[in-house]
Amino acid sequence: MKFDVLVDVRLRGGIADPAGATIERALPALGYDGVAGVTVGKTVRFTIEAADEAEASSRSEDLCASFLTNPVIEDATVTVNPAGESAEAGA
Template sequence: MKFKVQVDVSLRSGIADPAGATIERALPALGYEGVSGVSVGKTIRFTIEASDQEEAEAHAEDLCASFLINPVIEDATVTVEAGNGDL
């Protein structure tokens, strides 16, 4: 059975976010006022083969913690859904 997985990766609070800071600094010069707290994260989407939802979640969390994110500076939210279409 196939499951769609979405991993949202964001920087832990307190970790410098140069991409976000650059966007925030550039916006007023481009005419966009009133934007604050810009942060840039990653989203990784994939399809995983597993026998049930629990196995899919366990595999996805494991994969995420050991390979997809750097737990020292990043936090991740893993969402698993049945089906093999687009998440």
């Protein structure tokens, strides 16, 4: 059975986010005021073959902690859905 997986990675609190800081600093000059707290993260989407949702979830979490993120500086949220059911994770 196939599952759509969405891994949402963002920097942990307190870790410098130079990309976000650069965007935030640039916006007032570009005419956008009132924007604050800009942070930049990444997402990884994939489909995984597994017997059930629990297995898909545990393999994805494992994959995520081992290769997709750096747990020292990043937090990840893993969302697993049966393939095709979620526009969010799957499209």
